Amino acid sequence: MLPLTVGLTHYVVLSALLFAIGLFGVLSKRNAVAVLICIELMLNAVNINLIAFSKYITPTLFIGQLFAVFVITVAAAEVGVGLAIIIAIYRNRLSVNLDDFDWLKW
Amino acid sequence: MDNGLWLSLAFYLLAATILGSAFLVVLLRNIVHSVLWLAVCFVSLAGLYLTLDADFLAAIQVLIYAGAVCIMVVFGIMLIQRADMKQTNLFNKQTKAAAGVVALVLAVTGYLSAVTQWGNAKTPVPKETVGSLAELMLTKYVIPFEVAAILLLVALVGAIIIAKEVKG
Numbered sequence: 001m002l003p004l005t006v007g008l009t010h011y012v013v014l015s016a017l018l019f020a021i022g023l024f025g026v027l028s029k030r031n032a033v034a035v036l037i038c039i040e041l042m043l044n045a046v047n048i049n050l051i052a053f054s055k056y057i058t059p060t061l062f063i064g065q066l067f068a069v070f071v072i073t074v075a076a077a078e079v080g081v082g083l084a085i086i087i088a089i090y091r092n093r094l095s096v097n098l099d100d101f102d103w104l105k106w
Numbered sequence: 107m108d109n110g111l112w113l114s115l116a117f118y119l120l121a122a123t124i125l126g127s128a129f130l131v132v133l134l135r136n137i138v139h140s141v142l143w144l145a146v147c148f149v150s151l152a153g154l155y156l157t158l159d160a161d162f163l164a165a166i167q168v169l170i171y172a173g174a175v176c177i178m179v180v181f182g183i184m185l186i187q188r189a190d191m192k193q194t195n196l197f198n199k200q201t202k203a204a205a206g207v208v209a210l211v212l213a214v215t216g217y218l219s220a221v222t223q224w225g226n227a228k229t230p231v232p233k234e235t236v237g238s239l240a241e242l243m244l245t246k247y248v249i250p251f252e253v254a255a256i257l258l259l260v261a262l263v264g265a266i267i268i269a270k271e272v273k274g
Contacts, residue, residue, distance in 0.1 A: 006114040008224045011158070014121045016215040018128055020208045025132040027204035030196045033183055034137055037144050040175060041128055044151055047163075055158045056224065059231045062238045065160050066247060069239070072163075072170055073254045077261035079175050083182040084269035090186040091271065099198060 011052035019045035032086045032096045036079065043075045116157050123150040137187070137195040141179050148172040159231035162239060 018041060025038030047068045054064025090096055127147040131140045152167040187194055232238060243251045 005110060006117045006157075008226065009219060010117065010121075012219040013216060014124070014154075016212060016219060017125055019215070020212040021125070021128040021132055023211060024204055024208040027207060028197050028201045029132070030198045031137055031194060033179060033186070034140060034195050037131065037141065037179055040144070040171070041131065041147070044148070044171070048151070048154065051155055051158045051160045051163060054160070055231055057227055059227055059229050062235070062242055065163055065235065066239055066242050068160075068163055069166065069243075070250060070254055072166055073258060076170055076175060077257055079178060080261050080265040081268065083178060084265040087182060087185055087269050088271075096186055 008052055008056040011048055011056075015045045015048040015052070018042075018048065030097050030099060032089070032098055032101075033083070035098065036082045036086070039082075040075060040079065043071060047071055113157055116153070120150050120154045120157065123147075124154065135193055135195050136191050137183055138180070138191055140195050141176055141183065144179075145172050145176045148176065160235065162236045 022038045022041030022045060025041065026035050029035050029038060050064040050068045050071065052064075054062060054068075058064065086096060089101065093100060124147055127143040127150065130143040131147060134140045134143065148167060148171040152164040152172070155161075155164040155167060183194075
């Protein structure tokens with residue numbers, strides 16, 4: 001029975017794994033939209049952490065859940081602006097390949 | 107404890123679904139399929155929030171992430187991908203370096219989360235989650251709440267202006 005009981009550590013480890021998958025995608029994908037959705041995966045991993053801390057450490061204060069709401073708000077704003085930037089770059093360069101975007105390199 | 111057994115079963119099933127779909131998001135070569143698995147990942151994350159007694163956040167997760175964000179990303183892809191979709195989500199040349207960095211991050215976080223002594227509160231989460239969240243949001247955290255509203259407005263206007271072609 002004991003090894004099956006789920007505690008805070010399980011949620012933290014799951015969150016670390018999800019964050020690692022998202023980080024791998026951010027570092028190794030070529031498509032700008034793919035990088036954006038991998039950032040979403042990382043933000044969701046953070047939310048798992050916040051909600052698990054809220055349940056297991058401060059169950060009556062709800063601060064973790066409130067912070068997760070703010071994280072979701074910021075993530076939604078980030079997706080909107082990020083997609084708009086990608087569309088604007090595509091209009092100029094006809095590409096979403098991040099290896100092509102090297103204007104600041106000299 | 108029958109309830110605890112079901113809870114841990116749900117946790118392991120949801121965790122397997124989340125990690126599997128996240129892997130598919132990263133590994134698939136067609137970006138539309140990636141977004142489809144992203145939606146699966148978000149819905150199972152909503153289930154995970156239910157196991158953490160966060161029912162309001164589970165509803166928000168389904169509404170905003172699985173609904174709005176996925177649809178918006180699909181619209182973005184439809185606006186920018188013209189050729190065939192088969193090879194739209196490839197890896198770049200730094201895959202091995204990325205794997206090294208990720209392994210390092212994973213080792214550090216795994217070690218720290220295994221070592222840390224979490225203070226474990228025994229009290230259960232109150233049933234009234236939405237009411238408590240609303241009370242916090244409109245009393246103690248009213249300024250972050252208003253700032254988030256302004257942030258959403260600015261992001262909305264900014265996205266429209268950036269995506270619209272500015273004739274110079």
